[in-house]
Amino acid sequence: MKYLCSLLGFIISVSAHSQGELTGNIESTFQYLNEDTLIGANQPAQKGLINSYMNVFYTQGKFKAGMRLESYLPRIQGYPNRFDGTGLGMRYIGYSDEFVDVTLGSFYEQFGTGLSFRAYEDRALGYDNLMDGVRLIVRPKKGILLKGVYGYQRLSFQQGKIIHGDGIVRGVDGEVNLNETFSKLENFPLSTVIGASFVSKYQADNDADLILPENVGAYGGRIKLGYKNFIFDAEYIQKEQDPSNDNGKIYNFGHAAIFNLGYNQKGLGILLSGKSVDNMSFRSDRTKDLQDVFINYLPALNKTHTYNLVATLYPYATQPLGEVAYQAEVLYTFKKGTFLGGKYGTSINANFSTTYRPKQFLDNINLLDSSRVVYESRPFVMSDSLYWRDINVNLTKKINKKLSLIFSYFNININNDVAKISNDASGIIRAHIGVIEGSYKINKKHAIRSELQGLIVEPKNGQPNDKGDWATILVEYTVSPHWSFGFMDQYNYGNPKEELRVHYPIVTFGYVKDATRFMIYYGRQRAGLFCVGGVCRFVPASNGLTLSFTQSF
Amino acid sequence: MKIIYFASFFLLLTTYSNAQKVAAVKLKDLKGKTYNTAELGFEGPVVISFWATWCSPCKKELNTIHELYEDWQTETGVKLVAVSIDDEKTKSQVPTYVNGKAWEYLVLLDPNGDFKRAMGVNNVPHTFLLDKDGNIVYTHNNYAPGDEEKLYQEIKKLSGK
Numbered sequence: 279m280k281y282l283c284s285l286l287g288f289i290i291s292v293s294a295h296s297q298g299e300l301t302g303n304i305e306s307t308f309q310y311l312n313e314d315t316l317i318g319a320n321q322p323a324q325k326g327l328i329n330s331y332m333n334v335f336y337t338q339g340k341f342k343a344g345m346r347l348e349s350y351l352p353r354i355q356g357y358p359n360r361f362d363g364t365g366l367g368m369r370y371i372g373y374s375d376e377f378v379d380v381t382l383g384s385f386y387e388q389f390g391t392g393l394s395f396r397a398y399e400d401r402a403l404g405y406d407n408l409m410d411g412v413r414l415i416v417r418p419k420k421g422i423l424l425k426g427v428y429g430y431q432r433l434s435f436q437q438g439k440i441i442h443g444d445g446i447v448r449g450v451d452g453e454v455n456l457n458e459t460f461s462k463l464e465n466f467p468l469s470t471v472i473g474a475s476f477v478s479k480y481q482a483d484n485d486a487d488l489i490l491p492e493n494v495g496a497y498g499g500r501i502k503l504g505y506k507n508f509i510f511d512a513e514y515i516q517k518e519q520d521p522s523n524d525n526g527k528i529y530n531f532g533h534a535a536i537f538n539l540g541y542n543q544k545g546l547g548i549l550l551s552g553k554s555v556d557n558m559s560f561r562s563d564r565t566k567d568l569q570d571v572f573i574n575y576l577p578a579l580n581k582t583h584t585y586n587l588v589a590t591l592y593p594y595a596t597q598p599l600g601e602v603a604y605q606a607e608v609l610y611t612f613k614k615g616t617f618l619g620g621k622y623g624t625s626i627n628a629n630f631s632t633t634y635r636p637k638q639f640l641d642n643i644n645l646l647d648s649s650r651v652v653y654e655s656r657p658f659v660m661s662d663s664l665y666w667r668d669i670n671v672n673l674t675k676k677i678n679k680k681l682s683l684i685f686s687y688f689n690i691n692i693n694n695d696v697a698k699i700s701n702d703a704s705g706i707i708r709a710h711i712g713v714i715e716g717s718y719k720i721n722k723k724h725a726i727r728s729e730l731q732g733l734i735v736e737p738k739n740g741q742p743n744d745k746g747d748w749a750t751i752l753v754e755y756t757v758s759p760h761w762s763f764g765f766m767d768q769y770n771y772g773n774p775k776e777e778l779r780v781h782y783p784i785v786t787f788g789y790v791k792d793a794t795r796f797m798i799y800y801g802r803q804r805a806g807l808f809c810v811g812g813v814c815r816f817v818p819a820s821n822g823l824t825l826s827f828t829q830s831f
Numbered sequence: 832m833k834i835i836y837f838a839s840f841f842l843l844l845t846t847y848s849n850a851q852k853v854a855a856v857k858l859k860d861l862k863g864k865t866y867n868t869a870e871l872g873f874e875g876p877v878v879i880s881f882w883a884t885w886c887s888p889c890k891k892e893l894n895t896i897h898e899l900y901e902d903w904q905t906e907t908g909v910k911l912v913a914v915s916i917d918d919e920k921t922k923s924q925v926p927t928y929v930n931g932k933a934w935e936y937l938v939l940l941d942p943n944g945d946f947k948r949a950m951g952v953n954n955v956p957h958t959f960l961l962d963k964d965g966n967i968v969y970t971h972n973n974y975a976p977g978d979e980e981k982l983y984q985e986i987k988k989l990s991g992k
Contacts, residue, residue, distance in 0.1 A: 300851075301949060301950060302951045333951065335854075335951070337855075386943055386945070391919045396919075399944070455863055458864070469862050509861070509862070509926060540923065542926050542931075546931060547931035575919060577918065577920035581921070583885075609931025717891075717976070719976050723977040724977075756975035790971070792971055793970045828954065829953075830950070830953060830957070830970065831851075
């Protein structure tokens, strides 16, 4: 740390004579919470909570340096409970030119689609598995990209300091864009990118009973093709034996595979995707759980919804132990001036996603032998046990210059025994959701937007399932370019317990000036899973005031 | 204590720099072609708009500009670069959305947030206007109907019209 600071100081003081580029941002969120026993919201002993972050990135010619200071005094609700104090949460120095790019310190990186390796940050989730160590990127020839990474992952942030995971992570990745690399192929109609990666972790074996592999590798390849209106990409990663708390210390190999096939033309987009995952929880500490020190990233294969009831009541996250998933999506815009297109055009979008438990083969397995290989799996072979299904359609229609409408319907099935979403339900929760959204532009600067949402849960064995039916109303008034006012009420009118048929009203106020934003929220927030990109954290119920400030520079 | 030194060095520097330049990050387009964000090679003003398929106000902003884009281009020569911060979960839906809506923008992918971080973006939508030398002349966070008019005024100022 001492070295890093003085080196950085030196570089910067030298470069201060000429001009560099400085960018960054600040974010601060403050909460004052009340007790609200009805919805199970507690008042923390400190009453006030605050999270703050500031990123500063500096580049001067070929040198770069950056850091993030972060502060939890104490952390806001729902954040990992071991985040506390104020200090450096990320820092690096580096050098980069057209040929090499080297970083020492903290860095974020992704190989391919992330199935083998992804270090990233999502502040809304409190997720940060950055690598602390060294990264080298080399571009030996146009279209060729080689990467090497070495380091420990960030596990936590305690008393203002980064706490690392137990195991070290190393990896290499190579990618070639054939059309850029070979000049003969520059104008070839088929575009081709191929890549391969190898990632390995080391963690000492401290198990009393089993001989655990201390070095565990994951490796595979990927391809991306483009031909006329078609795009195809795929990646396959295999993981070596990696007994962990997640998989019950079995000695199976694991795999993850993903493919996407797209067809696109002006006004029409079609996508088909598939994914197969088995025993693919890959962490730099085999004893960890939840979202801690994941080396890889297993995206959930479904649409990320935005309407409140759809997005937050029944979200789905990937099951790293195994799943087979498919998705299809179509978006079509009717041309203006046609019967369905009308004067301003109409868009229709349909999406289908489904996920099943993989089939496990036991024919060649002897559970009494000492191999601890407990089943066989085959990519994309699934059982009939449903984890998730989502069918949704929406229609966007601009009626005239001022008014536009969006109609949406969602049918969601989620297996609550596997992808646990609620303590009040069992088996598969079947929900139907309808949303009507209207936007009306009053004049050049004033606009009003409203959403009406209804959610109906199918009864189970004649009894209401989970928390029953919900309705949401939202009204938002904006005055460009600075002001916004909003009101939202979620009403759990169908809760089987009459005393819990409560309203969750919330008012918001926002002020934006260029890259500065102030937001004020006051009201009730129900407990639930908050998810970004298929990664979720539980947020407890709250009632109170939230102030947030963001600034970019 | 070290942290304070560390920070003050940086802050000292801000007094030196004047107009900020766009960060140089290598991103790929929908077909896998690599672009350097600091050398996009456009002649006139450039709008960089950060968006995602799961961000309704972002889509509203870019669909609104889509209606006006032809006029904007003829009058000012402006180019819009739509940088998607969708990660692997929704990245594959980006070409579906872009083509389904018939956008004419250059669309770049930033799946691990490298460019987003380098540009100091907290949340989307976030829009930057660059002059032909890559200096940031205007920036706006969020989108409300009507914001596109303010952006267009700034573009016109830049192109001297």
